Amino acid sequence: MRPGVRAASLAAMIGCGLLAVWLAACESGSGPTESGSAPVAKETNLALSAKATASSELPEFDMFHVTNVNDDQPSEWVPDRGKKIGAWVQLTWDYPVRIQRAELELRGIGDRITAGRLVFSDGGTTVPVRGTPDFATPIKVEVFPPREVKWVRFIIDAGENGSCGLREFRAFGEKVATP
Numbered sequence: 318m319r320p321g322v323r324a325a326s327l328a329a330m331i332g333c334g335l336l337a338v339w340l341a342a343c344e345s346g347s348g349p350t351e352s353g354s355a356p357v358a359k360e361t362n363l364a365l366s367a368k369a370t371a372s373s374e375l376p377e378f379d380m381f382h383v384t385n386v387n388d389d390q391p392s393e394w395v396p397d398r399g400k401k402i403g404a405w406v407q408l409t410w411d412y413p414v415r416i417q418r419a420e421l422e423l424r425g426i427g428d429r430i431t432a433g434r435l436v437f438s439d440g441g442t443t444v445p446v447r448g449t450p451d452f453a454t455p456i457k458v459e460v461f462p463p464r465e466v467k468w469v470r471f472i473i474d475a476g477e478n479g480s481c482g483l484r485e486f487r488a489f490g491e492k493v494a495t496p
């Protein structure tokens with residue numbers, strides 16, 4: 318083989334080698350990939366479309382209204398101090414909803430709810446609610462199996478300090494399709 322032809326063949330072999338390395342890198346996952354880029358469905362907080370009612374509101378202040386539990390803001394609902402145990406807050410919809418999870422965001426101060434329960438308009442089993450170790454962590458409640466209801470009520474059974482209340486009462490799920 319003449320020197321010029323030999324050099325051209327060598328260059329072609331090196332080129333093929335580089336191509337093989339690049340292909341191997343792609344196959345091993347170190348190259349560009351689209352895995353993990355699928356969009357994640359966002360949960361719907363049904364509370365934002367519900368009407369909120371409560372057993373009471375703290376009477377001596379004009380800022381702890383029940384409508385604060387589903388406004389997606391740091392505003393707070395606080396029941397009457399003397400009626401803390403057994404106080405309740407309820408979300409009601411004009412249409413049936415299927416609830417699979419609830420979340421209770423506590424007030425950002427030391428008044429901590431330590432126990433409670435969820436009751437539903439279907440009259441079925443009560444779902445117990447246990448408090449979190451600190452008031453900064455929202456209480457998450459799985460509702461399994463999901464409940465098809467028109468309202469859900471959270472009842473306070475125990476709490477620390479005098480003014481237990483909630484920043485937000487969230488209910489995640491979906492609107493039930495009606496024929």
Ligand SMILES: [Ca+2]
Binds near residue numbers: 386387388391484
């Ligand atoms: Ca709020």
